[in-house]
Amino acid sequence: MERLIEETGIYGPGFLHAAWTVLWLTFATILVSWIAGLAAALGHASANRTLRAMAGFYIWFVRGTPTLIQIFIIYFGLPQVGIRLSPFAAGVLALGINSGAYVAEIIRSGLSAIPRGQTESALALGFSPADTMRGIILPQVFRIILPSLTNEAIATLKNTSLLSTITVVELTLYAQTLIAATFRPFDFYIAVALIYLVLTTILTQLAAFLERRYAVQR
Numbered sequence: 001m002e003r004l005i006e007e008t009g010i011y012g013p014g015f016l017h018a019a020w021t022v023l024w025l026t027f028a029t030i031l032v033s034w035i036a037g038l039a040a041a042l043g044h045a046s047a048n049r050t051l052r053a054m055a056g057f058y059i060w061f062v063r064g065t066p067t068l069i070q071i072f073i074i075y076f077g078l079p080q081v082g083i084r085l086s087p088f089a090a091g092v093l094a095l096g097i098n099s100g101a102y103v104a105e106i107i108r109s110g111l112s113a114i115p116r117g118q119t120e121s122a123l124a125l126g127f128s129p130a131d132t133m134r135g136i137i138l139p140q141v142f143r144i145i146l147p148s149l150t151n152e153a154i155a156t157l158k159n160t161s162l163l164s165t166i167t168v169v170e171l172t173l174y175a176q177t178l179i180a181a182t183f184r185p186f187d188f189y190i191a192v193a194l195i196y197l198v199l200t201t202i203l204t205q206l207a208a209f210l211e212r213r214y215a216v217q218r
Helices: 002-045 049-063 065-083 085-112 116-123 129-166 173-183 187-216
Strands: none
Touching: 002 049, 002 085, 002 116, 002 129, 002 173, 002 187, 065 085, 065 129, 085 129, 116 129, 129 173, 129 187, 173 187
């Protein structure tokens, strides 16, 4: 017990800082993925063939290639064309683009669940297509897809561990530095697993709260 208390005092602040980094990575990635996913979903549903083709290629390529390779392309590949990003920015961009392809498919499934008659009725009442989508369709879609978005957000949180490969000091890389110094992989990997478990539980409870809130407003 004394050893556990002593180690908590020594390593606790480092783990807290790494966990905070994971949260920042997760929230920034979710924002990027929602923007990319919405753009891709609307592009795929567009009447413009070029937009449909671009959205379809994006979803096909991202879903068909490993996340780690996409991270390497962003972090190591872009500097060859003159674009240099910090490890944090490259990680957020890579994970956001990756998650955005899955968010696009989630949004597409939500859009297909809305009766086409609602759009036709709104247009007949004088709403513009943009106002119809923003004010009538998307709020309903959000309620439908919220559980799926929650699952994707949890997957995004866990995928932040991949960013240790590009020197982002999050939980996994911090644990690896401690393991290199102490040769105790079991202890520190268990600690990382428990912290991720706490973070995913918090995210799940937040999503459950939002689901209850929107259910009341229906």
